[in-house]
Amino acid sequence: MRTRLLLPLLFISGCALEPGESFAVLEPAVRADYTPVAGRDEGNGFQRLASDFELRLDGAALGVDHIDLVGGGGTRGPTTFDPANPPPGYTNCHNGHCHHDDGALVDYEDIQAELDGGGGGAEATVASLHVDADLDLLADQTLSPDCEPSCELGRTHVSRYQWDVSSVMLEGAVRDSRATPRFNDERRFRLALAAAEEATPLMVLRGTVDIPADRENKPRVKLALRLALTPTLFDSLDWAATTPGPDGVVDLNAPENAAIRTAMVEALATLEPQAEVRREDR
Structure with a gap:
């Protein structure tokens, strides 16, 4: 039973009131990249597509606001209390009791x-990783975002995550490799999309992960999240149906190129970011 003691008595007992350790501590890393495929190399940066077009990306960026980690309490069932490693809010366990940070034994x-009794909770956002950056897909760039409200987790089980993408920028060139080409020479193209409203993402990319935060697993969680784009993203696009502008560049934002723009956005929306998890001691 809880026994309320006066604060002076706690000082007399010599027990310090320090908060208990969290169940897990996140160390997140985020990257996005475009990876050419060796078997599709056609030289000068061009990659062969399934449609017999060849495409080269000269610029690519993905604007990511945040990544939400979603989980629920107790999805792995009850955990076993360990006096040597008490749950958050408790410290200094001895003689059959622990000190709570509200002064109770x-x-x-x-x-x-x-x-x-902590299990069965509904799913909710456990932590938001604030990326708040344009990820350059052609650069070797890995970010270490902050967590909100904290990278220290209470008892939970993170089962999935979602990337809120706010913008997409692509530019490059495409050409036809057929003996009778569907268009002559190279066609340069560009695409620049942004969310219509700040609070509403352009698209949401989802993935699954398995991160129990409990006393049965090592508490330090090194979480590497990666979104990988490859030339297969462009395989189904009909570049012959595009219309270049007066400057000779295919502006995929233009109304006359709405069909291929829609197809590209749909292809991007099917991408699933990957997660790699390593557990370590504190």
Whole structure:
């Protein structure tokens, strides 16, 4: 049972009131890149597509506002209370009780009951990784975003994540490799898309992950999130149906190129970011 003691008595007992350690600590890393395929190399940066077009990317960037990590409490079932490693809010466990940060002495049995009753929670955002950057897909760039509200997690199980993408920029050149080409020479192209409203992402990319935050797993979580684009993204696009502008460049934002723009956005929206998780001791 909880026993409320006066603060002076706690000082007399010599027990420090320090908060307990979190169940897990995130160390996130985020990157996005465009990776050419060796078997599709046609020289000078061009990659062969399934449509017999050849494409080269000269510029590519993805604007990412944040990445939400989503989980629920207790999806892995109850955890076992360990006096040597108490849950958040508890410290200095000895003689059958722990000190709570509100000044109470709480029996081991009551703490275990709290842990047992912590399961079954609805899914919610556990932490948001604030990327707030344009990721250059052609550069070797890895970011270490901050977590909101914290990179320290209470007891939960992170099962999925979602990238809120705010903008897409692509530019490059495309040519036809057929003996009878569908158009002559190279066609340069560009695409620049941005979310219509700041609070509404241009697209949301989703993936799954398995990160239990409990006392059965090592607490340090090195989470590497990566979005990889390859030339297969452009395989289904009909570049012969594009219309160059007066400057000879195919502006995919132009109304006459709406069909291929829509197809490209749909292809981008099917991408699934990948996650690599390594667990370590503190």
